[in-house]
Amino acid sequence: MQASWRSLFMNDLNEAVCTKCKAEFESITGNACLYCGALEDGVCRDCLYWEQTEYAGLITKGQCLYRYNAAMQTYFHQYKFLQDVILSEVFAKEVQHALAKVEAVIVPIPMNPKKLKERTFAQVDAMLESARLPYKHLLTKNEDVQGKKTKTERMASAPLFQWNGEAVPKKVILVDDLYTTGTTMRHAAKVLKSAGAEEIELFCLIRG
Numbered sequence: 001m002q003a004s005w006r007s008l009f010m011n012d013l014n015e016a017v018c019t020k021c022k023a024e025f026e027s028i029t030g031n032a033c034l035y036c037g038a039l040e041d042g043v044c045r046d047c048l049y050w051e052q053t054e055y056a057g058l059i060t061k062g063q064c065l066y067r068y069n070a071a072m073q074t075y076f077h078q079y080k081f082l083q084d085v086i087l088s089e090v091f092a093k094e095v096q097h098a099l100a101k102v103e104a105v106i107v108p109i110p111m112n113p114k115k116l117k118e119r120t121f122a123q124v125d126a127m128l129e130s131a132r133l134p135y136k137h138l139l140t141k142n143e144d145v146q147g148k149k150t151k152t153e154r155m156a157s158a159p160l161f162q163w164n165g166e167a168v169p170k171k172v173i174l175v176d177d178l179y180t181t182g183t184t185m186r187h188a189a190k191v192l193k194s195a196g197a198e199e200i201e202l203f204c205l206i207r208g
């Protein structure tokens, strides 16, 4: 392994679930969309759309680790909505493996403060902490909730984020739990680009 400051944080993480349960999750392997990791060759239809809008050229590349199959939907519901924070450990090894050698600064997609109070923990931060990865918050989120909208409504959302005013590194990797239409990532990337980021990658645990 190439030595990097981030590798100092890498320790052997124990598996949090048994092999049989882990096998229920479907990894994204092989040819995937350059920008979002969808199982399509080249660039997927949604990303082609984004590349024809004001959000074109913001994302240099992206990766999602798993498909949103039945096992993942059950996991995600239990983790995020039933607030089972210990489940942040389930994919710690895989998240660490995917991000530990990335040279960009990890920027989590934040939660709206009111939402965070209700949910009691930020699921993306918890996932990164379980993976023992350092991160830096650069964005604040408004009260808009993506999960309750149709695809068309999501993609037409008013700006979802503001820059928090902290210094923005040249290279960032935006991290979220679930990528569905790509609206969240595009909005976040646009704000960071205007605030000074030069290269923006994205990473999500799940591609919906």
Ligand SMILES: O=P(O)(O)OC[C@H]1O[C@@H](O)[C@H](O)[C@@H]1O
Binding pocket: 109, 146, 147, 154, 176, 177, 178, 179, 180, 181, 182, 183, 184, 185
């Ligand atoms: O913006 P898109 O990609 O449609 O939806 C993904 C977002 O919707 C939320 O539930 C997820 O946690 C993620 O932040």
